[in-house]
Amino acid sequence: MGGRGRGWYYKHKYGGGGRGGRGCGQDSGHGAADDGATHTHPSAADHGSDDECYTNATPSGEGRLVGSSNDLHASLQRINGKGYKAYHDIQGRWQCPGYVFCLDHVQGDPFADPSRCRVQVLAGTANFPSQLWQAKIRRTALCDYLTRCFAGVVSAAGADIRQQAGGWHREKGGEMTVDVPGQHVLERTSILISDQGDVEARFTVALPARGRTVLGDWAATILTTNLPRYVKQGLHWASQDARAVQAHIECVENTQALRDALPSRGLISFVGDSSVLPRVSGASDKPMAKGQAIPFQSPANLSVELTLPNRGKVRGLGIRSGVMLIVGGGFHGKTTLLKAIEAGVYNKIPGDGRELVVTDPNAVKVRAEDGRRVEAVDITPFINNLPYGRSTSAFSSDDASGSTSQAANIQEALEVGATTLLVDEDTCATNFMIRDARMQALVAKEKEPITPFLSKIKALADLKVSCILVIGGSGDYFSVADTILCMEDFAAKDVTSEAHAIAQQFGDVPAVCNASAYGQVTARTPTAIHPASVDGRGRGIKVSTRTMDLISYGTVELNLSGVEQLAEKSQTRAIAFALQLIASQLATKRLRTVSQLLKHIDKEIDKQGLDVLAPRLKACDMARPRRFEIAAALNRLRTVRMKQW
Template identity: 55%
Template structure:
């Protein structure tokens, strides 16, 4: 038994602040990888994160299929529906909104966000911009105005690297400053700064944050065949799956750590499609069933060509979040929604 001392980050909204090159993003990266155990000597053995923490970022150009991004984006020009949002080429803000909603759908309880990989207009709208551009002409409700709702209404915490926008001090429960790669809790000091220097911006939330919409994947939109082979799934790289003839781009799914996981993700999608998708079951229930099945039978069941007691030996267990991320990035994916208010 080892007694461990160190800094625990409580639930809620946490900011990691500090000067450039002092370790803010490095700490967040360690927290991203803290969802996995580390071997002795790795240096991160005691960096432990909730297993259902998900890194969120902007992802220009990704496909989005039937995602309700209305908590963040409404009233788009030309009347585009954001309760059932679809696009083959998402912008920075719409992709980040979709990434959050998909992570919540998959069961995330902690969001990890870095300002460096976020869409600026999605993260904040300051008082001057509010005065210049009236809200009726701005479809985006910034993350700044939703991050507390995520915690208070849904119990979802956020750890956010923020070095350039002090407006987030108003919504933070905990503030950690990185100084020469050492974390220091400066929450009380940050509160005094926030009180002495008010931002004068207006909160732009007009509705509660709720998850009422269910998405049901349609099994006919998954085709693992290639040529004469009914199933051909390849992990071409850590961040690329070839599912039949369809590439799945995972370059911005940042918590995959080994190509064996990527390979397992591809075959897990195939297993889920064949065994649990029926055109009526929502994606979270499919992920639950898949996890339970893998827990009971092990990773060998992912291999559709396994014979007898043979072990494929080239799979590593992926999380449900990376499986969901790959499903959501399959460009042939079709979803049916239930619970949408017309």
């Protein structure tokens, strides 16, 4: 349509008067379903090659401008009282004072997920100083700050509250929503800043209706009266608290610099003194009030000092590469410390309490997951010699046990580059973690297929893979640990020497725990994802993100509750699109290993941003996941087929 947008099509077809609810024509959606939470990916047939799947296609709504802000207002008044489909007349780009408004996707029904919108503010109007966004880490931090600011302006006006008088024929809709971040600072699609300093904000609007009748006057108030105010207050430098912006950016920059400094000091994690590690509750990631929480303090002999660009010298616990145990009585803070460490792969907002807690970005939390699917994983380092000679070199199961699932989790993490494993015995299979001397005496080694994790942990260290473990029930791990930290009343104490002396007093670690070599980590390649990634009409399989832990992929439900380092639902949305993208790649018959696929996706996101995961969608609610969480989703999808490389 020559870049004129679908609004032009309906004006041309119906003489500029809207469709009046006649239901003529179909919403092509360019691969997106009417339900904004359910999306499809462009088919592989749309592209000339495998790599072109990452190219940003021109979405509906892009192209030449439809008209001015006054034209938008007039169009909304013209379709007032018509059938809901008449809202398609305003789809496109509109030049408003100080910004361009883009309506990319119009919902098909008042009860469908809301319409996707954007505003684009040129650099000269937004006027953010270049030093705030030229460096990548600063740009990510500024986008995060502006997302929170823009969402705050909308919320303060009450514009994010759905109006629902009750009943089908009553007035409904009108809410404007911005994807509100949590405690982590992640690369997002909610706010984007270009290399020239232009600012783009993405959000949704539930276009209002009475029954299935357009309420054009109300929509005009939202889009032409209220939205300009939100843009000015939320997206202009002149409206910002300069000190708060600077503090937010410097906090994120400090945390990233701290993490970047770990390798040169031989560290895999750092926990800053005075950090507030406990959270309000298991349902909230916000920090416990300082008067209630005991600030973390490192044992003097384990403290290290690092220098940050905007804060100077900081001290805290330096966790060195190798094997570290966190021990102590129940409810004394072991798991709290480990959870802070596992969240240390992400940067935090000021005031979170964990701004000075950082971890190796390739650290992966592993656990047992009874019932998870496993496909073609070599688990022989841990499980071998099954009865009747069954092989575990390409182990597959639709219902893995605790021990086999934990073995698979470790092997899959190593396959995609994990260099630190995080383990909490509370979520582990006991028979996978230990096999004490008494059990060895009763059950002969050749009759036990499981080689416990204890026996492989030193071999992992030889492969430059470190481990941090919470252990409360087995002193056998004392003999293989380099450092042992005891938590007593939430206070950390170095007990390494004492624990090693106890290990010597009770005898060496059992012989079964003295394995010399780790074994193989075999690369795999996905060969197919069923149902097929493209249906008969050339559309991709629909996906929706129901919760942070649950993705619907076609008719298949994918449970990610065992993937503990997922931080936000917005990451899960991005993972759903990544699965679609991988499926479209597989349709080209160009095979890559899981690791190669994910490195390629990472590279393309680095170059082009998260939109490469859903090129035509202009999604407003994605946050960047790590490749480890994408791999975890791929591995748990029950319809994926893999073969060893």
